[in-house]
Structures are given as structure tokens and as C-alpha cells.
Amino acid sequence: xxGEPLRTRxxxxxxxxxxxxxxxxxxxxxxxxxxxxxxxxxLRDASGVLQIVVDPxxxxxxxxxxxxxxxxxxxxxxxxxxxTENSDMATGAVELGVETFVVLSPADPLPFMIDDRADVDELxxxxxxxxxxxxxxxxxALRARSAxxxxxxxALQDRGFLEVETPTLIASTPEGARDMLVPSRLxxxxxxxxxxxxxxxxxxxxxxxxxxxxxxxxxxRDEDFRADRQLEFTQLDLEGAFWxxxxxxxxxxxxxxxxxxxxxxxxxxxxxxxxTYAEAMARYGTDKPDVRFGxxxxxxxxxxxxxxxxxxxxxxxxxxxxxxxxxxxxxxSRSGLDGLVTQAVEVGAKGLxxxxxxxxxxxxxxxxxxxxxxxxxxxxxxxxATAGDTLLLVADDATVAAPVLGHLRLSLGRPDGHDDLAFLxxxxxxxxxxxxxxxxxxxxxPFTQPVELDTMxxxxxxxxxxxxxxxxxxxxxxxxxxxxxxxxxxxxxFEVLGISANEAESRFGWFMRALRYGTPPHAGFAIGLDxxxxxxxxxxxxxxxIPFPKTQRGIDPLTSSPSLVTEEQxxxxxxxxxxxxxxxxxxxxxxxx
RNA sequence: GGGGGCGUGGUGAAGCCUGGAGUUCACGCCGGCCUGUCAAGCCGGAGGUCGCGGGUUCAAAUCCCGUCGUCCCCGCCA
Numbered sequence: 001x002x003g004e005p006l007r008t009r010x011x012x013x014x015x016x017x018x019x020x021x022x023x024x025x026x027x028x029x030x031x032x033x034x035x036x037x038x039x040x041x042x043l044r045d046a047s048g049v050l051q052i053v054v055d056p057x058x059x060x061x062x063x064x065x066x067x068x069x070x071x072x073x074x075x076x077x078x079x080x081x082x083x084t085e086n087s088d089m090a091t092g093a094v095e096l097g098v099e100t101f102v103v104l105s106p107a108d109p110l111p112f113m114i115d116d117r118a119d120v121d122e123l124x125x126x127x128x129x130x131x132x133x134x135x136x137x138x139x140x141a142l143r144a145r146s147a148x149x150x151x152x153x154x155a156l157q158d159r160g161f162l163e164v165e166t167p168t169l170i171a172s173t174p175e176g177a178r179d180m181l182v183p184s185r186l187x188x189x190x191x192x193x194x195x196x197x198x199x200x201x202x203x204x205x206x207x208x209x210x211x212x213x214x215x216x217x218x219x220x221r222d223e224d225f226r227a228d229r230q231l232e233f234t235q236l237d238l239e240g241a242f243w244x245x246x247x248x249x250x251x252x253x254x255x256x257x258x259x260x261x262x263x264x265x266x267x268x269x270x271x272x273x274x275x276t277y278a279e280a281m282a283r284y285g286t287d288k289p290d291v292r293f294g295x296x297x298x299x300x301x302x303x304x305x306x307x308x309x310x311x312x313x314x315x316x317x318x319x320x321x322x323x324x325x326x327x328x329x330x331x332x333s334r335s336g337l338d339g340l341v342t343q344a345v346e347v348g349a350k351g352l353x354x355x356x357x358x359x360x361x362x363x364x365x366x367x368x369x370x371x372x373x374x375x376x377x378x379x380x381x382x383x384x385a386t387a388g389d390t391l392l393l394v395a396d397d398a399t400v401a402a403p404v405l406g407h408l409r410l411s412l413g414r415p416d417g418h419d420d421l422a423f424l425x426x427x428x429x430x431x432x433x434x435x436x437x438x439x440x441x442x443x444x445x446p447f448t449q450p451v452e453l454d455t456m457x458x459x460x461x462x463x464x465x466x467x468x469x470x471x472x473x474x475x476x477x478x479x480x481x482x483x484x485x486x487x488x489x490x491x492x493x494f495e496v497l498g499i500s501a502n503e504a505e506s507r508f509g510w511f512m513r514a515l516r517y518g519t520p521p522h523a524g525f526a527i528g529l530d531x532x533x534x535x536x537x538x539x540x541x542x543x544x545x546i547p548f549p550k551t552q553r554g555i556d557p558l559t560s561s562p563s564l565v566t567e568e569q570x571x572x573x574x575x576x577x578x579x580x581x582x583x584x585x586x587x588x589x590x591x592x593x
Numbered sequence: 594g595g596g597g598g599c600g601u602g603g604u605g606a607a608g609c610c611u612g613g614a615g616u617u618c619a620c621g622c623c624g625g626c627c628u629g630u631c632a633a634g635c636c637g638g639a640g641g642u643c644g645c646g647g648g649u650u651c652a653a654a655u656c657c658c659g660u661c662g663u664c665c666c667c668g669c670c671a
Contacts, residue, residue, distance in 0.1 A: 037628035051631070067621075084629055092631090109622055112604050117632075118620075120604065123663060176671030196671090223670045346596080346667075445671050497671090541664090551663070 006072060012048020014091050018077040025050060025096065026072040026104065028134065030114065032065050041065060043073060043096075046139070049089060051080075052096040059098065068114060068134070070105040073098055122543070127557040129548055141545045144263045145533055149216055151262035152236050152255045152527075159251060161212040161238065166201035168194055168218065173507055176445070177221035180231065188574030194220035194232075197526060199445060200511050202239040203483055206522040207514045214238040216529065225552040227541040228475060228531055235478070239524030245468060248480055248523045249425060252470060256423065256477075256527065263536045266421070272470075274425040285406020287429070290474025292422045295413045297405045299323050300393070303378040309370040311351065315395035322395045324353075324379075325405050327412045329388035340392065340408065349404040353393040357385040399434055410474065418538035424471045431456050431463035443467070446490075446497050448481040453489055456496055470527065472535050480525030487515040 007026040014023065027045030034040075039054040039062040052073050054062035065071070075096040086092035111127075112120040114134045125132040132138050153163070172179045172193035179193035195201075197219050205213045217237045223229070236255060240247060250271070257268040273291075280289050283296045301321045304312045312322050332340070337354045344352035355365035363376050363385070383391050392408055394401040431450050432440035440460055449466045450456040456463040466482035484490045490512060494504040504512065530542035543549040550556050564585065570576065577585070 031631070031633095033630045033633050035628055035630065035633075036626065038630080039628095040630050040633085042631070053629085055628090081629065084631085086631055089631080109603065113620065115620085115632080118605055121600090121663080124604080177669085221670060224668085226670085227665070229670070348667095442671055448671095552665095553662085 007045075010047035011043050011045045011050035012090060014050050014077055014094055014096070016079065016093050019079050019094060020077065022074070022076050022099075023096070024072060024074045025052075027070070028107075028114075029065050029067055029069045029071065032067070034063060039063065039065070041071075043071065044134070048091065050091045050094075050096055051086070051089070052098050052101075054098045054101065059101065061103075062098075062101075065103075066107065067110055068107040068131075069103055070107070071101050072104050073101040075099050123551065123557055126543075126549070126551065129558050133547075137544075141533070141537060141539070142547065144537055145529075145545055147262040148259040148529065148533055148536070149236075151258040153214075153216070155255050155258040156212075156214045156238065156251070159212065159254070161214045162210055163215055164202075164205055164210060164213050165215060166195070166198040166217065168220075170195050170201075177223050180220040180222045183573040183575055185572050196221050197235065198237050199447065200508075202237060202524060203447065203511070203522065204514055206239055206241045206483075206485075207517060207519045210241070212238075212240045213524075217526075225550075225554070227543075228534065230530070230542060230546065230549055231554055233542070233546075234529040235526040236529055237524070237526045239522060241520040241522045243521070243523045244482055245427070245466065245523065248482075248525050249468065252478070252480070252525050252527065256470070256532065259532060260421065260536060263533070264421075268421070268423065272423045272425055274427055276428040277426055277430060278428065280426050281402050285402040285404070285409065286474075287426055287469065288471045288474055288476045289406075289424065289426075290410060290414055290422065291424055292415050292420045292473060293413045295325050295327060295409045297323050297325055297402065297409070298382055300379060300382050303375055303382065304395075307375060308372065309367060309375075311353070311367065311370075312395045315397075318397075320396050321398045321401050322393060323398075323401045323405055324383065324391055324393035325409050326383040326385055327390045327392055327408070330390045330412065331388070332390065337390070343411065344392075344394065344404050344408060347404055347407045348400055349394050350396060350400075351394075352404075352408075353395070355379065355391040355393070357387055357389040357391070359387045361385075361387070363391070414474065418473070418535060420473070421536075422473050423477075426469045426471055429465050429467040429469070430461075431465045432460050434461070442497050444479075444481060446493055446499065447483050449484045449489070450493070453492060457492070460496065466523075468525075470525075472532065475531050475535060476528075477531055477535075478525060478527040480523065482521070482523040485515065485519040485521050487512055487519075490515055 005024065007024050009023040009025055011025045011027050025043060025045065027043045029041055030044035030049055031042040032039065037056070039056055041052045041054065042049050043052050052075065056062045073096060075098040077094055078097050080093060080095050110131065112118065112124055112131070114131060116135050116137045133142065169182060169192040172181065172191060177196050179196065181191040181193055184190045184192060198215060198217050202213050215237045217235050218232055219235055220232050222231060238251065240251070253270050253272055257270060260266055260268050275289070277287055280287055282299070283289070285297055299321055300323065301316060304316060304322050307313050315322065340354060341352045353365060353367050355363040355368070357380065358364055361380060363379065368376065379385070379391060383389070385391060392405065394404050396404070429443055431443060433443040435441055444465055444467050451464040451466055467479065468481070469479040470477045484493060491501070491504065495501070530545055533545040534542045537545060539545055548556060548558065554562065
């Protein structure tokens with residue numbers, strides 16, 4: 001009725017204190033139990049579920065209620081009869097005796113059950129995402145996302161940070177990830193790029209005296225999908241002037257601690273632990289170690305100094321290493337162990353040596369006969385191997401052995417659960433990473449300050465960057481750096497990175513110019529919000545914490561994006577599709593017709 | 594670009610390895626019964642081009658090839 005409220009109470013908030021009062025609640029039929037002479041309906045709204053009880057003698061339409069009908073219900077809150085309370089429900093001590101109800105909106109039979117117990121195909125969930133949102137787990141994800149954003153915003157506002165919006169239609173700077181492009185109508189043939197991050201704009205804010213900036217920023221990278229990668233994703237982006245590593249890290253810690261408190265109700269112990277890049281690679285074989293479990297990599301090269309075993313001797317002679325892990329009591333069969341060898345080869349190893357510790361402390365292995373007793377004894381000692389333990393050894397260049405063992409370590413030891421939260425700073429990243437063919441490629445964007453410019457110029461493979469990553473349970477949560485604020489250093493760094501002066505001018509000239517107007521030293525960071533939430537909530541994919549994600553082929557099954565556009569739209573943009581593309585579209589039409 | 598898993602009434606699963614009538618289970622849907630359930634119960638019913646195409650075979654959901662979709666991984670993601 002006009003003027004009357006559509007509801008007076010939220011269903012999930014009704015308690016014993018409300019017994020005897022008249023309320024109007026509104027929501028969806030989560031479940032109906034029709035006993036003929038009495039009809040129970042679990043009415044769900046955003047706050048929870050309340051059992052309503054309808055007498056079909058007076059309200060015969062109660063028999064026609066179906067799943068997910070949207071209702072408004074008037075009634076009196078009453079105590080449930082003794083013995084019928086439901087301790088599994090927050091509102092299980094009470095129920096609503098219905099006086100009248102109105103079907104505000106009926107529902108077609110559902111494509112899937114609104115129930116977390118059914119593991120519904122994700123494609124169907126995405127196609128009907130609005131129904132998926134009615135599931136408790138999605139409600140939890142949306143609430144957690146909002147709570148985390150709010151908590152981090154508050155933490156930064158309290159520290160005097162200014163939220164500034166940066167543009168999402170920007171110039172393309174094709175380096176690193178592929179840019180998402182948007183054609184310009186007013187300048188035909190030209191394209192905007194969607195930002196991979198607000199990087200240069202936030203640095204301009206530092207030049208502009210903003211001092212402390214943050215933004216919950218949507219970022220875009222047109223690369224292939226993974227469980228933790230989408231075309232568009234969200235970062236808590238921040239930057240500060242007259243700031244260095246310590247200041248950035250302390251603030252980022254406060255922000256993730258606020259998010260963790262908001263989502264999990266857990267206090268992080270600060271400061272978070274730190275490990276250098278070199279140590280992470282040596283002990284865990286990765287720059288984003290999962291330190292929730294041990295199984296650390298040991299270098300046992302010295303054990304095989306002068307060994308008769310050609311497999312190891314060969315690797316050591318050319319400057320390689322012998323490293324391994326004690327994978328513990330795997331209990332694998334011969335074929336299971338061989339499967340590990342296959343796995344190692346797939347990720348780049350030339351081979352893998354396995355050894356199983358026998359009850360008498362000796363090592364059983366296909367290569368045991370090539371090794372001396374002292375070598376075998378030394379291995380048992382170094383890996384503290386006890387009966388049943390499986391040792392896995394790789395002899396190769398350190399740049400191969402470490403990641404291979406790191407991969408095996410994760411696949412064999414990574415915990416299933418998400419109860420533990422192992423945050424970790426990885427610091428002292430190198431300026432350059434070595435590629436498979438021995439070349440050097442920059443490990444960071446070209447605005448990252450090297451610790452020593454001279455080293456970067458003269459001994460690039462040894463140069464350390466003022467860059468740091470935040471890692472959680474083996475996932476890279478974000479990265480940051482101290483930026484270059486000296487235009488001469490920036491020019492030199494471009495040069496060392498192989499970007500010519502002309503190229504630097506044409507791509508970044510506007511930025512280089514800004515650096516010439518009294519740029520303060522500054523530093524910053526960006527935290528991947530999707531990944532943080534997925535881990536805090538124990539979800540396998542960031543798709544579960546993104547309201548409307550896309551499939552691996554970049555499609556939104558709900559709205560069918562990306563979609564074809566009309567000839568008229570293309571003409572306005574001055575765009576013509578290549579003939580082979582046009583032909584493939586015709587084929588697609590024929591296939592669907 | 595490459596490797597792998599999956600695709601069976603609206604949903605989830607079993608069946609596939611070892612070929613023999615679209616068979617089974619749970620939920621949902623339709624009809625009926627039922628006054629205290631809470632994954633209500635009981636009775637009855639409808640609903641499927643086993644993703645699609647080709648091959649092998651007397652016979653294919655099942656075996657083989659291709660293809661599409663989806664998911665995981667490698668490459669890629671400064």
C-alpha cells in the first residue's frame with residue numbers, strides 16, 4: 001500500500017526480544033515445507049533467514065509458493081513450540097506467524113539451486129550471476145570485499161592520504177603487458193589504452209605536491225587468464241613523497257592488517273617478516289615463497305665435490321649446483337616417483353634424482369650405485385632424513401635447479417587450507433632477471449630506482465633495485481619501489497634498459513619533463529585486492545571475489561561481452577575489419593544460425 | 594602458442610576403463626496426500642540429439658579422430 005513501508009524489519013535480525021511484536025519482512029523463498037495443514041517457508045533477505053509459518057486454511061495461496069518467489073509478509077513474532085527450535089539457525093528460537101503475505105514477484109523455475117552445498121558449474125553461475133549472488137558464499141564475498149576496501153580506505157585516510165582518481169583512458173606505452181585499447185572517434189586511427197596501473201599519474205601527483213596518495217584503482221592487462229588473473233582487476237594503489245622503503249612498508253602493513261581484521265577478525269603480528277630475493281630463491285626456489293611449510297631447498301654441491309657420478313659431476317664442472325629437498329614421507333610407488341621426474345622435466349629440469357630413506361637409514365635410488373657411502377651418508381645428514389623420507393635432487397645451473405625444486409616443493413607440500421596467513425616481504429630484488437638463454441631483462445618498470453646506478457651501468461647482473469614485493473601464502477599480493485626522481489638518473493636508466501633517448505622522449509617525454517620541476521623523492525606500492533580477498537576467504541579463484549568476472553576466453557556469459565558492433569559504429573571510428581577477420585565472423589554467424 | 598581435466602533431463606552425480614534398448618540416485622519442476630517441519634515425508638508424473646561433427650563396429654554415452662565450450666597449468670603477465 002502506498003506510503004506504507006515495504007518492510008519494517010530485516011528477517012535475520014529477529015530475536016526472542018521481538019516475541020509478541022508485529023513485523024513486516026520481505027525477501028525470497030529459500031525453502032518451503034508444505035505439510036498440507038501448515039506451510040513452513042524459510043524467508044531469506046540480505047540479513048539472514050527467518051522461518052515463517054502459514055496456515056493454508058486462511059491463506060490457501062501458501063500452497064503455490066515456489067523457490068525464490070519474492071514476498072512481503074506481515075505477522076507476529078512468536079516463540080517456536082518447545083522441541084521445534086533449530087539451533088543451526090540464528091533465528092531458530094523464533095518464527096513468524098503469518099497474518100497476510102503478498103507475492104511481490106514470482107520466479108520461474110531456477111537454473112540451479114540457491115544452495116552452497118551444490119557445486120554448480122561456474123559457467124551457469126556466471127550466466128545467472130544475479131541468482132548466484134543469493135548464495136551465502138557470494139554474499140559473504142561481496143561483504144568481505146566491501147569491508148576490506150572500507151577498512152583500507154579508513155586506514156589510509158587516517159594517515160592523511162588523499163584519494164585521487166586518475167584517468168582510465170590514457171596513452172598506450174607498449175611495454176610489458178599488452179594494453180587494452182579503445183579507439184578514438186575524434187582522432188580517427190588513434191587509440192586510448194586502459195591503464196595497466198596508475199603508475200605515471202601517481203608519480204605526477206607527487207611532483208604536484210599531493211604528498212600522500214591512494215586509490216582503489218581498476219587496472220587492465222590484455223594477457224591470458226589464470227585462476228588469479230583477469231583482464232581487469234583491482235589494486236589498492238598508493239604513493240608518498242619524501243618516503244622510502246620503510247615508510248611504504250609500514251603503511252602497506254597497516255592497510256593489509258586493517259583488511260585482515262575486517263575480513264577475518266584476526267590481528268596480524270607486525271612488522272611482517274622480510275626476506276631478500278636472493279634468500280627466497282635459494283631457500284624456496286621462487287620470488288614468492290609460501291612459508292607456511294618447510295621443505296626448504298638445501299645446496300649440497302659441496303658433498304659431490306669430485307664425485308664419480310657423472311650426472312652430478314657434469315653439472316658441477318660447468319658451474320652448476322646440486323640442490324635438493326627432503327619431501328618427507330611421500331610413500332610413492334616407483335611410478336609415482338617417476339611421475340615426479342616427468343614433472344621436473346616439464347618445468348625445465350634435465351632430470352631429477354629421487355632417493356627413499358630405508359628403515360636402516362640407507363638410501364634407495366636408481367643412482368645409489370654410482371655414489372660413495374660417504375656421499376650417501378652426507379646426504380642423510382644434510383637433509384636430516386629419517387626412515388621413509390624422500391629426497392629429491394636436481395643437478396643443473398642454479399637458475400634451473402632452484403625453480404624446479406621450488407615447483408616440486410609447492411606441488412608436494414603446499415597446505416590445502418587457508419587458516420594460516422603467511423605474509424612476507426621480499427626485498428632487494430635485482431634490477432635485471434636472467435632469461436633462459438642467458439640474457440638480461442628488466443625485472444621492474446623503468447621508473448624503479450637502482451640502489452647504485454654505477455653497478456647497474458657496469459655490472460648489471462649484480463645490480464639491486466629498491467623494489468619490494470608483498471607475498472601471502474605463496475601468491476604475489478603486490479609490489480612497489482622507490483622511484484627515480486632525478487631526471488638525469490631516469491635518462492641513464494632508460495639508456496641502460498635499452499630504451500634510446502629518442503624513444504624515451506617520444507614515449508615518456510611528458511613525464512621526463514615533469515621530473516625537471518623539483519620532484520621530491522617518492523615511493524609507493526600497489527596491493528592486489530582480488531588476490532588478497534581470495535586468499536583471506538579461502539577461495540580457489542579470484543573469480544569468486546569479483547562480482548562479474550570473465551571466463552578464460554575473456555567472455556562475460558551474462559552479457560555476452562565482448563560483442564560485435566555495427567558497421568556504422570566502425571565507420572565513425574574509421575575502422576575496417578581485416579578481410580580474414582570478417583570472414584571468420586561470417587562463419588561464426590553460420591555456425592549459430 | 595602448448596600440455597592436461599571435464600562436458601550425461603533444469604541442477605549435481607553415477608554409468609565410460611571392459612561397447613549391447615537413455616539405465617540409476619539426489620535436488621528442482623507438475624499433480625495428489627499430509628498440522629511442527631527445517632536438505633520435511635509419502636504416492637504419481639513430465640522432462641535427455643549423453644556438447645557438436647566424423648570414424649571404427651552388427652551395435653557407440655562408452656573406443657578413435659577432429660572441433661567447440663569450460664577449468665587447471667606452461668609460455669605470457671616490465
